[in-house]
Amino acid sequence: xxxxxxxxxxxxxxxxxxxxxxxxxxxxxxxxxxxxxxxxxxxxxxxxxxxxxxxxxxxxxxxxxxxxxxxxxxxxxxxxxxxxxxxxxxxxxxxxxxxxxxxxxxxxxxxxxxxxxxxxxxxxxxxxxxxxxxxxxxxxxxxxxxxxxxxxxxxxxxxxxxxxxxxxxxxxxxxxxxxxxxxxxxxxxxxxxxxxxxxxxxxxxxxxxxxxxxxxxxxx
Amino acid sequence: xxxxxxxxxxxxxxxxxxxxxxxxxxxxxxxxxxxxxxxxxxxxxxxxxxxxxxxxxxxxxxxxxxxxxxxxxxxxxxxxxxxxxxxxxxxxxxxxxxxxxxxxxxxxxxxxxxxxxxxxxxxxxxxxxxxxxxxxxxxxxxxxxxxxxxxxxxxxxxxxxxxxxxxxxxxxxxxxxxxxxxxxxxxxxxxxxxxxxxxxxxxxxxxxxxxxxxxxxxxx
DNA sequence: ACAAAATTTTACCATATGGTCAAAGATTAC
DNA sequence: GTAATCTTTGACCATATGGTAAAATTTTGT
Numbered sequence: 001x002x003x004x005x006x007x008x009x010x011x012x013x014x015x016x017x018x019x020x021x022x023x024x025x026x027x028x029x030x031x032x033x034x035x036x037x038x039x040x041x042x043x044x045x046x047x048x049x050x051x052x053x054x055x056x057x058x059x060x061x062x063x064x065x066x067x068x069x070x071x072x073x074x075x076x077x078x079x080x081x082x083x084x085x086x087x088x089x090x091x092x093x094x095x096x097x098x099x100x101x102x103x104x105x106x107x108x109x110x111x112x113x114x115x116x117x118x119x120x121x122x123x124x125x126x127x128x129x130x131x132x133x134x135x136x137x138x139x140x141x142x143x144x145x146x147x148x149x150x151x152x153x154x155x156x157x158x159x160x161x162x163x164x165x166x167x168x169x170x171x172x173x174x175x176x177x178x179x180x181x182x183x184x185x186x187x188x189x190x191x192x193x194x195x196x197x198x199x200x201x202x203x204x205x206x207x208x209x210x211x212x213x214x215x216x217x218x219x220x
Numbered sequence: 221x222x223x224x225x226x227x228x229x230x231x232x233x234x235x236x237x238x239x240x241x242x243x244x245x246x247x248x249x250x251x252x253x254x255x256x257x258x259x260x261x262x263x264x265x266x267x268x269x270x271x272x273x274x275x276x277x278x279x280x281x282x283x284x285x286x287x288x289x290x291x292x293x294x295x296x297x298x299x300x301x302x303x304x305x306x307x308x309x310x311x312x313x314x315x316x317x318x319x320x321x322x323x324x325x326x327x328x329x330x331x332x333x334x335x336x337x338x339x340x341x342x343x344x345x346x347x348x349x350x351x352x353x354x355x356x357x358x359x360x361x362x363x364x365x366x367x368x369x370x371x372x373x374x375x376x377x378x379x380x381x382x383x384x385x386x387x388x389x390x391x392x393x394x395x396x397x398x399x400x401x402x403x404x405x406x407x408x409x410x411x412x413x414x415x416x417x418x419x420x421x422x423x424x425x426x427x428x429x430x431x432x433x434x435x436x437x438x439x440x
Numbered sequence: 441a442c443a444a445a446a447t448t449t450t451a452c453c454a455t456a457t458g459g460t461c462a463a464a465g466a467t468t469a470c
Numbered sequence: 471g472t473a474a475t476c477t478t479t480g481a482c483c484a485t486a487t488g489g490t491a492a493a494a495t496t497t498t499g500t
Contacts, residue, residue, distance in 0.1 A: 023447070023497080041349055045266030049488060062448055064489065121348055124402070128341055128348070129261055131405040138409040145410050162434065167410060168427035172396045175403070179395030182344070185351040189358040190365050190387060207388035214382065215435030243467085243477070269458065282478055284459065447496065457486075466477065 028066050030056045032080075035073045040118040043125040044074055044133070074133065078126065081119045082137050088112065089170075092148050098155040099213055102169075106208050109177035114201045120181035145170060161216045169216075180204055248286050250276045252300075255293045260338040263345040264294055264353070294353065298346065301339050302357050308332065309390075312368050318375040319433055322389075326428050329397035334421045340401035365390060381436045389436075400424055 020028075034055035038047040049070050053063040067073045088108035092101050113120055126134055145167060152166035180187065180201065188195040240248075254275035258267040269290050273283040287293045308328035312321050333340055346354055365387060372386035400407065400421065408415040 021446070021498090027447090043263045043266055043345075043349070046263055046349070048486080050486085059449065060488090061450085061490080065447070068489090070488070124344075124348055125263075127403050127406045128344055129263070129266070131409075135409075138406060141406070142410050142412065162430065164430060165423050165427045168424050171399060171403075171407060171410075171424070172427070172431065175395040175399030176392045179391060179399075183347050183391075183395070186347045186358060186361070187391060189351075189355075190362050190391075192362065203385050204388050204391070207385045207392070210382065210384060211392065211431065211435040214437070214439070215431040217434070219434070241467090241476075247477090268456080270456085279479060280458090281460080281480085285477070288459090290458070442500090443498100444500105445496105445498075447494100449492105449494070451491090451493100453488105453490075455487085455489105458484095460483075461481090462479105463481105464477100464479075466475100468473105468475075470471100470473090 024066065027056075027058070031058070031063055031066055031073065032077060036077055036118050036122060039074060039077060040121040040125065043129065044070075071133070077122060078134055078137065081123060082134075082140075084116070085112070085119070085123065086141065086144060089144055089148060092151060094151045094154075098160045099216060102161075102173075102212055102216065103209060106173055106177065106212060107205060109173060110180065110201060110205055110208070113177050113179075113181040114198065117181035117184060120178050124178065124182040159218050162218050164216065173212075176204075176208065244286065247276075247278070251278070251283055251286055251293060252297060256297055256338050256342060259294060259297060260341040260345065263349065264290075291353070297342060298354055298357065301343060302354075302360075304336070305332070305339070305343065306361065306364060309364055309368060312371060314371045314374075318380045319436060322381075322393075322432055322436065323429060326393055326397065326432060327425060329393060330400065330421060330425055330428070333397050333399075333401040334418065337401035337404060340398050344398065344402040379438050382438050384436065393432075396424075396428065 031052065035047070035052045037055060038051045042051075047070070049060055049063065052073070053060045056063060067076075088105055091108070092105055126132075131138060149166035149170070152161070152164075152169060155161045156163050156166075187200065191200060194200070251272065255267070255272045257275060258271050262271075267290070269280055269283065272293070273280045276283060287296075308325055311328070312325055346352075351358060369386035369390070372381070372384075372389060375381045376383045376386075407420065411420060414420070
């Protein structure tokens with residue numbers, strides 16, 4: 001009985017029920033791109049709407065025409081992020097070879113850190129501050145981890161990988177791979193000249209292959 | 221020819237050259253304690269002087285009597301932090317048994333994450349945002365890492381641990397151990413009931429012992 | 441072409457925030 | 471005890487910031 005999906009006579013505030021126009025799509029993407037930059041390097045509170053608007057080349061009120069609040073921008077970034085972020089975990093195949101599955105998982109996570117460092121930092125900022133804005137989404141993560149942990153546990157039971165706590169295994173993989181995005185500033189300083197290209201990701205991949213493959217190979 | 225160390229007739233602003241009074245020591249500690257809380261959970265820009273003053277039970281101008289600026293408080297926290305933070309790394313003994321040295325290093329770092337999570341998050345916040353306020357201190361870290369990397373490399377050369385890139389080995393250890401402090405919010409959600417006590421640190425220690433000892437034991 | 445809708449701009453506003461100042465109140469040294 | 475010094479407070483200030491209102495401009499559907 002309330003207004004049907006597409007028939008209401010416009011809401012003035014764009015992101016209402018109606019279909020998005022071309023300009024809306026373009027500008028919203030532009031804003032999200034700029035916001036990702038700003039949020040990921042200053043955190044939620046440290047980021048200002050003016051900064052985002054500047055970077056997007058819009059006036060502040062114009063930006064606020066597309067997103068009602070600063071929090072709305074942040075929300076949307078987080079939502080988009082989590083999907084991609086969990087993809088590698090979803091891909092772990094219960095029927096694959098255990099060590100290669102884990103190795104591939106590490107590779108994929110490392111590629112995400114290399115190709116989407118801002119997203120990684122956005123997420124890290126959020127968790128660091130106690131995850132105030134993403135409690136619910138974390139519960140989806142928990143369910144997924146529970147599911148995948150069972151796979152790891154079964155591999156352990158079958159003697160196909162060394163016994164280990166599946167959740168801590170995941171924690172360690174997240175920690176290390178994301179470290180290359182989140183702590184990039186530190187890593188570059190420590191590596192000096194060697195940290196300049198993207199070679200550090202290949203070195204990391206090599207190191208991690210060795211660590212996890214030897215570390216998890218079942219002891220005979 | 222300029223004023224000698226302790227003879228100048230007072231500077232009004234306390235932290236000048238003169239000897240600190242009892243009250244100064246007490247209040248400054250109080251402020252730093254409160255500031256650690258606030259900075260570590262909101263980042264530098266997210267933290268406000270009012271918040272810190274409230275938590276310390278002082279008025280804002282009173283707080284600013286002890287530290288001239290917000291940045292001065294932050295600086296001092298960072299300075300205090302880095303010393304303790306690097307201690308475990310300094311303790312790595314070139315003459316010890318390689319695998320036990322690494323194992324002990326991991327243990328000590330994990331204990332720091334358990335006992336000083338706020339310090340870990342303070343540091344993480346800083347690096348995440350590009351380390352704008354601690355560029356110099358990071359160079360000390362680099363020197364120390366260079367030194368300790370040589371030790372690891374020599375162990376590798378002598379066949380006492382598996383060949384590996386020493387710096388990436390350190391990165392992985394920092395990442396994982398600090399993860400338990402920095403990503404605590406996420407870890408608690410994923411572990412559910414099991415994440416409530418401090419048992420997760422023992423589980424982590426067990427997991428990491430296995431991973432690194434098997435992963436780094438020289439292949440025969 | 442032109443009306444309706446969507447977009448952009450200009451001018452604001454209320455509040456938060458980092459920081460200052462001068463005077464009042466406590467301590468300390470002698 | 472009292473002068474000199476240190477500490478605390480209350481009243482401020484300039485700027486930054488999230489957000490709004492309404493008019494002006496542009497785009498779109500026909």
